[in-house]
Amino acid sequence: MKMHMHMIVALGLVSAAVAQPVITPTNFLGTSEPARMCQNYIREVGGEDAAALRQPRGGAFIRIEGVEFDTYHYIFCDPAYDELTIFTLLESGGVRNPLGVKRYGLPIEPFYFAFDDTIAPSVIYFSYAGYDTIGRFFQPVDVAVTSHGRYFKPESDRMFVLDQVNRRVVKLRYDANLDSLIWESSFGTETLRFPTSLDYADYGDENSGNDDIYVTDGGAFELFRFSASGTLEASYGGWGSDLGAISYPTGVAVSTSEEYPNGVYVTDSHNHRVGRYYSETSGEIMAERQYIFPLSPLPLISSIDTDDQGNLYILDCFNHNITVLTPNLDKVLLVYGSLGYEPGQFDSPEDIYIDGGEMQVCELWADSSGIQSFNIRYGQAKPGGEPLPARFMLYQNYPNPFNTTTIIRFDLPQATQVEMVIYNILGQRIISLISRQLPPGHHAITWNGRNKNGRAVASGVYFTRIVAGEKIAVKKMLLLK
Numbered sequence: 422m423k424m425h426m427h428m429i430v431a432l433g434l435v436s437a438a439v440a441q442p443v444i445t446p447t448n449f450l451g452t453s454e455p456a457r458m459c460q461n462y463i464r465e466v467g468g469e470d471a472a473a474l475r476q477p478r479g480g481a482f483i484r485i486e487g488v489e490f491d492t493y494h495y496i497f498c499d500p501a502y503d504e505l506t507i508f509t510l511l512e513s514g515g516v517r518n519p520l521g522v523k524r525y526g527l528p529i530e531p532f533y534f535a536f537d538d539t540i541a542p543s544v545i546y547f548s549y550a551g552y553d554t555i556g557r558f559f560q561p562v563d564v565a566v567t568s569h570g571r572y573f574k575p576e577s578d579r580m581f582v583l584d585q586v587n588r589r590v591v592k593l594r595y596d597a598n599l600d601s602l603i604w605e606s607s608f609g610t611e612t613l614r615f616p617t618s619l620d621y622a623d624y625g626d627e628n629s630g631n632d633d634i635y636v637t638d639g640g641a642f643e644l645f646r647f648s649a650s651g652t653l654e655a656s657y658g659g660w661g662s663d664l665g666a667i668s669y670p671t672g673v674a675v676s677t678s679e680e681y682p683n684g685v686y687v688t689d690s691h692n693h694r695v696g697r698y699y700s701e702t703s704g705e706i707m708a709e710r711q712y713i714f715p716l717s718p719l720p721l722i723s724s725i726d727t728d729d730q731g732n733l734y735i736l737d738c739f740n741h742n743i744t745v746l747t748p749n750l751d752k753v754l755l756v757y758g759s760l761g762y763e764p765g766q767f768d769s770p771e772d773i774y775i776d777g778g779e780m781q782v783c784e785l786w787a788d789s790s791g792i793q794s795f796n797i798r799y800g801q802a803k804p805g806g807e808p809l810p811a812r813f814m815l816y817q818n819y820p821n822p823f824n825t826t827t828i829i830r831f832d833l834p835q836a837t838q839v840e841m842v843i844y845n846i847l848g849q850r851i852i853s854l855i856s857r858q859l860p861p862g863h864h865a866i867t868w869n870g871r872n873k874n875g876r877a878v879a880s881g882v883y884f885t886r887i888v889a890g891e892k893i894a895v896k897k898m899l900l901l902k
Contacts, residue, residue, distance in 0.1 A: 442732065442745055443798045444757050444780070446764035463506075463522050475501035477783040477792050479563035480774030481580065483573035483595060488882075488899050489821055491572075493517060494595070497783065497792060498582065500560035503527075505582065505602070513819060525593075525602045526558045556604055559586035565621040567632070569677075569776055570729070579605070581619060581634055588613040590634060590647070608651025615640030618724065622675040622685075624702065633702050635685055637670035644670060644687055646700060657698060657706035664708045668692050672724040672772075678731025678748040684709075686733055688722040695725065695735060697750055712750040726775045728797055729812050734773055734780070741767040743782070764793065778811050799834075809861045810834050815887050815894035822899040823870070829854070829885055829896075830865045837890040843868060844884045851878060855887075870900055 463473055479498040484491055490513040497506050504526035510517040563583040566573065575597045582591045589607045596603050609616070615638060622633040633654065634647040643658035644667060658667035668691035676684030685698045685706070694713045700706045714720045714737075721739040728734065731748040742758035758767045768790070772783040780795040799811045810832035818827045833839070841855040852873045854866050868885075871877050878900065885896045 440730070440799045441754055442728065442730075444743075444755070444765075445796045445798070447794045447796050474499055474506050474791065476785055477506070477790065478772045478785075479561070479583070480772060480781045480783060480792070481564045481566045482774075482776060482779075483566055483568055483578070483580070484571075485575065485595075485597065486572045486817075486897075488897060489513065491817055495781070496564050496566075496580065497781075498561040498564055500562055500585070503558045503560060505558075505561060505564065507602075513817070513821070526561070527556050557587075558582070558584045558591070561585065561591075562616075563618045563772070565619055565634070567621055567623065569621070569623065581621060583616050583619045583636065585616055588616060590616075590619060590636065590651070592651075606651065608647065609636065609645075612645060612653050612656075613638055613641070617670060618672045620673045620675045620685075622702075631702060633700075635673045635675060635700075637667070637673045637687055639669050639671070642667055642669065644673065644685070644698065644706060646702075646706060648702075654702065655700070655704070655706050657708070662692055664696060664711050666692075667696070671722060672726075672735075674725045674727045674733065676731060676748065677727045677729060680731065681748050684748065686725055686727070688725045688735060690722045693720050693722060695722070695733065695746065695750065697748075710750050712746060714744070723770065724772045726773045726780075728775050728780075729777060730799060734775060736770045736773050736782070738769050738771060741770060743770070743773070765795075767793070777814075810863060813889055813892040813894070815885070815896055817896055818868075818885065818898050822901045824900065824902050826867050826869045827898065828865050828867050830863070831887060831889075831894075832863055833859055833861050833889060835861045840888040841866065842886050844886060845878070846882045846884075851883065859889075 476499055477497045478500060482493055482495045484493050490511045493510045493512060495508040499506050504524045507523045507525060509520040511520055561582050562585045564580060566580045567578045575595045580593045582593060584591050589609045591607045592605045593602045594605055613636065617637045617639045619634060619636045622635060624631055632649045634649065636645045638645060642660045643656045645653065646655045647653055660666060660668055667687055667689050669689065670687050671690045672688040674686045676682065683699055683701050685700045687696050687698065689696060693716060694711050696711045697709045698706050699709050714722065718740055720737045722735060723738040724736045726734050732754060733746040735744045737744065741760040742756055744753060745755040746753060758765060760766065760768065762768065767784055769785050770782050771785045774781045778797050780797055782793045784790050797811065812834055814832040816830040818829045820827060836858065839855050839859045842853050843851040845851055854868060880900050880902045883898045883900060885898060887894050
């Protein structure tokens with residue numbers, strides 16, 4: 422394996438005027454547990470004998486658009502049960518209501534072994550004949566979806582699960598008619614030895630065949646790049662302490678920053694650092710920069726993800742907190758959390774997942790192990806203290822269907838010119854609701870089901886189209902009389 426260096430820089434902290442994130446614990450399940458989703462909720466919906474979520478890892482959610490409501494499926498790995506645990510919620514009018522819990526995968530008798538990340542073993546490969554079968558996992562540890570930041574399209578979007586002991590990436594699709602995950606294929610068994618995390622790289626075009634899967638491997642001490650079809654494209658790493666080495670990678674995150682569109686970040690727990698790597702789908706992987714965590718108190722870097730601003734959120738399992746770094750690894754924006762059991766406190770945080778302004782953090786090895794949920798916001802605070810929206814968003818109207826009036830809500834992260842128009846199913850313009858400059862914040866407007874002449878329109882499907890600066894969004898509505 423060849424290792425190439427490119428723009429290698431070790432960075433310290435510098436001062437810069439960068440917006441601070443505001444992290445707020447949330448309760449999206451609507452249960453008695455204000456910010457933690459764990460065993461108690463599963464037993465509430467499944468009964469006292471329901472299998473609990475013992476070791477939540479990874480994390481992703483798919484959001485599917487509907488006429489009356491949107492559906493959210495939160496997917497977490499549970500290596501203790503060798504399954505995926507899926508929480509389903511229905512959203513209407515900005516409110517999510519829990520629907521139930523499902524599991525995917527056929528469990529096997531667990532097999533546990535220890536791994537000392539201070540030693541470079543020559544071989545940690547084991548043969549598990551009989552477990553590498555369709556529908557079975559052996560310690561799934563991470564999951565990624567192709568629909569990050571947008572609605573999931575069951576006909577074309579996919580999800581990828583890292584099956585650790587079987588040394589493979591499993592590709593799944595969601596069948597909306599069956600409300601079930603369907604196994605499609607797997608890859609990586611000829612390459613991976615002890616994979617630890619994965620992330621999906623969407624390069625922005627409509628052809629998902631051009632996208633990539635990044636996998637870190639704690640046995641090979643490498644970062645691998647696979648095509649979406651499973652072909653190995655490039656690798657980087659090797660045991661050691663210089664920047665060209667990745668001694669025990671525990672997490673990988675693909676950049677969401679426009680400034681670093683081909684950036685890939687890897688946490689190296691043995692060397693207590695985060696490295697940024699330059700990687701294109703047709704080129705080699707090259708090291709660029711690193712941030713080394715202070716060794717007092719001693720950190721254990723367990724996972725990483727990026728938010729909409731491109732900032733990095735790194736979990737420290739030993740110190741029970743999250744460090745937020747800028748994309749250039751040159752400034753610590755925030756250290757959030759501490760040891761404890763209240764919302765916003767952690768006990769051994771092991772994994773993190775961020776999509777849009779939502780963040781989930783998985784905790785392990787305690788009676789309160791579970792998943793905490795948070796909102797992430799940026800920008801100036803309103804007079805009442807509420808932070809401004811971090812991104813543009815058009816929400817589903819409420820109520821929907823409606824027969825007289827409906828409320829249309831949307832968020833603006835900054836002041837901009839806004840045009841909102843209602844169209845019928847033929848694409849004909851019905852009425853313009855907004856055509857003016859609006860300030861940043863959360864906005865709502867009511868449509869009374871009438872056209873520009875004040876006449877009530879007929880029952881049927883209508884569309885809200887909003888243009889806010891360079892952003893465009895469309896939502897479907899149903900009027901019933």
